[in-house]
Amino acid sequence: MLSMSAMVLTPPFDNDRDHVTTTSRKTRKSPSDAPRANKPSWGATGKAMLFILPTFLVLGMFVYFPIIESFRLSLNRVAPFGGKEIFVGIENYTRLLSSSEFWGTVGVSVFFMVGTVVFAIGFAVAIAILLSIPLRRFSWYYRTMIFIPVVISSAIAGVLFRLLYNPVVGFFNYWLSLVGIDGPNWLTSRTWALIAVTITVVWRQLGFNVIIALAGIQQIDAQLYEAAKVDGAGTFRRIWHVTLPMLTPTLFFLLVINVITSLQAFGEINILTDGGPGKATTNIVYQVFVDGFVGTHFVGKASAQAFLLALLIIGVSIAQFQGFSKRVHYQ
Amino acid sequence: MTSADMVAADASATPTSVELELDSEPKKRRFSELPIHLALLVIGLIIAVPIIIAFFMSFTPLPEIVGRSNPSILPETWTLDNYEKAWKASPFPRYMLNSFIQTGVITAAQVLLSILAGFAFAMFEFRGKAILFAVLIGSLIIPFELTFIPNFLLISDLGLANTYAGLTIPFLASAFGVFMMRQFFMSIPRDLYDAAKIDGASDWFYLWRVMVPLSKGAIAAFTIFAFLAAWNQYLWPLVITNEESMRTAQIGLRFFLVNQERATDWGAIMAGAMIVMVPTLIVFLVAQRQLVKGIAMTGLKG
Numbered sequence: 001m002l003s004m005s006a007m008v009l010t011p012p013f014d015n016d017r018d019h020v021t022t023t024s025r026k027t028r029k030s031p032s033d034a035p036r037a038n039k040p041s042w043g044a045t046g047k048a049m050l051f052i053l054p055t056f057l058v059l060g061m062f063v064y065f066p067i068i069e070s071f072r073l074s075l076n077r078v079a080p081f082g083g084k085e086i087f088v089g090i091e092n093y094t095r096l097l098s099s100s101e102f103w104g105t106v107g108v109s110v111f112f113m114v115g116t117v118v119f120a121i122g123f124a125v126a127i128a129i130l131l132s133i134p135l136r137r138f139s140w141y142y143r144t145m146i147f148i149p150v151v152i153s154s155a156i157a158g159v160l161f162r163l164l165y166n167p168v169v170g171f172f173n174y175w176l177s178l179v180g181i182d183g184p185n186w187l188t189s190r191t192w193a194l195i196a197v198t199i200t201v202v203w204r205q206l207g208f209n210v211i212i213a214l215a216g217i218q219q220i221d222a223q224l225y226e227a228a229k230v231d232g233a234g235t236f237r238r239i240w241h242v243t244l245p246m247l248t249p250t251l252f253f254l255l256v257i258n259v260i261t262s263l264q265a266f267g268e269i270n271i272l273t274d275g276g277p278g279k280a281t282t283n284i285v286y287q288v289f290v291d292g293f294v295g296t297h298f299v300g301k302a303s304a305q306a307f308l309l310a311l312l313i314i315g316v317s318i319a320q321f322q323g324f325s326k327r328v329h330y331q
Numbered sequence: 332m333t334s335a336d337m338v339a340a341d342a343s344a345t346p347t348s349v350e351l352e353l354d355s356e357p358k359k360r361r362f363s364e365l366p367i368h369l370a371l372l373v374i375g376l377i378i379a380v381p382i383i384i385a386f387f388m389s390f391t392p393l394p395e396i397v398g399r400s401n402p403s404i405l406p407e408t409w410t411l412d413n414y415e416k417a418w419k420a421s422p423f424p425r426y427m428l429n430s431f432i433q434t435g436v437i438t439a440a441q442v443l444l445s446i447l448a449g450f451a452f453a454m455f456e457f458r459g460k461a462i463l464f465a466v467l468i469g470s471l472i473i474p475f476e477l478t479f480i481p482n483f484l485l486i487s488d489l490g491l492a493n494t495y496a497g498l499t500i501p502f503l504a505s506a507f508g509v510f511m512m513r514q515f516f517m518s519i520p521r522d523l524y525d526a527a528k529i530d531g532a533s534d535w536f537y538l539w540r541v542m543v544p545l546s547k548g549a550i551a552a553f554t555i556f557a558f559l560a561a562w563n564q565y566l567w568p569l570v571i572t573n574e575e576s577m578r579t580a581q582i583g584l585r586f587f588l589v590n591q592e593r594a595t596d597w598g599a600i601m602a603g604a605m606i607v608m609v610p611t612l613i614v615f616l617v618a619q620r621q622l623v624k625g626i627a628m629t630g631l632k633g
Contacts, residue, residue, distance in 0.1 A: 040456040047534070051451035052463065055444045058504035063470045066481035073480065083484075127374055133367055144616070145375030147623060148382060151611040153563030155581040159588055159604045160381040163388070169597055171384060174402045206378060208626065215627035264474065267565035271585055285476055292480050293570050303480055310477035317472035 070310075074303035080296045092304035101279070101287070102305070108194065109263055109283040115198035116205060116262035121254050123202075124209030125247070129239060131210065132217045150207035154267025161200040162187070162272055190280040193273050197281050200268045205261060209254055216250030217243060256320040260313055284309045382608075389413050389601040396597050413602035417587065420599065423606055425576055426583030430562060430607075433498045433579055437561040440503040442554050448504075449512025450538050454524060470506045475566070483570055493577045498568060502561065508553050511629065515549035516542055552625035555618050562611055580607040 074092055076085040096102040127146060131139075149157070164171050165186035173183030184192040220243065228238045244251075266285045269275060275282035275290065282290070284305055292302035376383075384404055388396065390413065391406035417423050451457070452464055482501050491497035519542065527537045543550065568579040578586070587603045615622065 040458055040460075042458070044455060045457040045459070048451040048455040048457035048460070051455070052448040055448040055467075055504040055506075055509055056463070058444070058500070059467070059470055059506060061485070062482050062501040063473055063478055063506075064466075066478035066485075067473060069481035069484075070477050130367060130371055130374070133364075135364055135367065135371075138368065138371075142371040142375045143623075144619065145379040146371075147619070148379055148612075148615060150622070150626070151559055151563075151615040152382075152608065153581055153611070154565050155563075155584055156604055156608050157381075159584060159600065160385050162588065162592075163384070163597055163601065164381060166597070169396055169402060169595065171402050171404075203378070203381070211623050211626045260474075264476065267581075270565070270569070271588065288476060288480075289566070289570075292483075299480060299484075306476050306480060310474050313474045313476075314472050 070303050070307060073299055074307050076300045078297070078299035080298070083299075085300075088300070092300050093308075096301070096304055096308070104279055105282050105284045105287045105305075108279075108281060109285075111194055112198055112201060112265055112283060113259055113262045115195075116201055117255060117258050119198075120202045120205040120209050120258055121213075121251065124206055124213045124254070125244075125251070127206075127210050128213035128217055129243060131214050146210055147207045149204050150211065152204055154204065154265075155271055157200050157204045158268045158271025161196070161203070161268075165196055165272070187273055188277055190277055193277060193281050197265070197269055197272055200272060201262060201265050204268070205258060209258070212254055212257075213247070213250060216247050220246045253320070256316055259316050263309065263313055263316075385601045385604050385608075388598055389605045391598050393596055393598050397595055410598075413596075413598035414606070416596070416599040417603040417606060421583065421587045421590070421603070422575060423580075423583065423587075423603060426578055426580045427606065429495075429498075429577060430580040432495055433564075433568070434558060434561040436495065436499045437502045438554060438557045440499070441505040441508050441557045442550060444504045445508030445512045445553065446538070446543065446550070448509040449516055450534075450542060452509065452513040453516035454521075454534070467506050467509060471510070479567060479570070482567075486571060493572050493574045495577075497571050498577070498579070501567070502564075505557065507629075508557065511549065511553050512546070515546050519545055548621070551618070552621050555614060555622050556625060558614060559611055559622075583607075 073085075075087060075089060077088045077091070078085050131143065131146065152160075163169070167173060167183075167185065170186075172186065176183040186192050186196040224242050224246065225238055228242050233241060263283075264285060265283060266289065269281050269283065269286050270289075273281040275286045288302045288306045288309070291298040291305065387404050387406055390409045390411070392408055392410045392412060395407055448467075452460070452467075486492060486497045486501070489497075491500070523541065524537060527541060532540075563581065564579070565581050568582050569585075572578050572582065575583075575586075584603050584607050588600050591597075591600050591603075
């Protein structure tokens, strides 16, 4: 059986703790190393560089440099063939912001985002509460079945659900017919294609969300439940008044991660609908891909869209930092 | 396992005397577990059903899939034809080889470089350390969508499209890995380092003979993350390869789907999907505990 009681949901950027550790180490180090404590020698710096250089070389070429390059490209019109560049300033941005196509892709992204946040988090919390009840046996089997989407790629998820949605050999409409419902044209109707992609994204996100929610629930002090029990609170009142309020930091973390992940949905769309029918399931990422890599290339426009999407994601990530510091103070 | 089996197995377990002492109401408690078992079983099956269906359909003969009036999960007759077809009709052996090379190189490089840089950030004092660390952590919030167009142009200009180098080079380092290694190395008492230094051990010796053996768990967890993330990559291999011989398994599966769907050969498609999925399923079943713990601790999937 999995024992997760010892788990601590550490934020990825636990600055407070780092600070404490470095400080304590410095204080311990200073008596023996007094002259060098403040200004490390160039020799030590050179040695450290040998260890960190490979990492920074790769990140420099493929993360830091492309940020600037991406912004530069977004200020240019790039010829589809030959790559000749003409500086156009913010024209790509102003065109985007006044084009209905762009706002359509924003709408699709928001649809995936809301669907993922509501259902992938809602279901995950309910399932995690059930999983947190100690059982004498079979826990491992339930967890295995529920966690499994965590290792499934977006391509596999797309292929599996493409079968389920298939009108002839697929399963969804057959199951719906068993309860007397005439199933929709999942991938060819504009509305249902959006829902079909959302279901797939939610499914793939669910395993991860349950793991995080379960870890959060298992961190809640058991004494709180005991106290609530003594006060006469039943199961549902204990969930409502103890579990959920104590889980808010975890829920906030899940909210941020699910927003980011759903904004980045790509593989499922590529395999299920190719952005269609029409542009019904083309989110911002998909439009970046289409503009940059399919048919006639519009690298400048694609870069401008990528930049706007990145600003959105970075904004949400910064909110995550804030949320984490709140949580640290909260507990 | 059916729910009936489960209930039977559950009921057959008799409480031991120890349990009776610990729990004053064993009978009542046992009874109230039943609805939870049922709920979890149903939820688990609903979540796992796409994979279960794929598994069984990959062994179902084509005429049966197309011919039957109602889709059924279990095949009437079992066949390996679908696997043979997927393996031969499409260069799946080549796709899998490409994926293993791509994933192997990325995973090995990320683990190695993360250990090196994590060690420096954990153990050394050097000029610019704080700034470099902040720059490193800052890169974690840069989404891939922002960098992949310039990366594509750069790799193409270098003539590395459709090569293993092009598939792997942009991912040889991982800021997340450096952070994870550094966090773990810092939890190892520094006295150990000082003692080794007094005994005349070099940093290199200390890292590989003391730190790394002590950090096996954290290194294993990061290796699993790196492996899964690399194996499951989609957008980058899709844009950087357009020759069939250089496609990774995920991309190969996409084109296999497009070809076979016209022939409604869903058995072969599912066989292909199973082939592509198997390495990650094995990792999941073998290292589930470590993977789940790693996700819960870091809040990241790699």
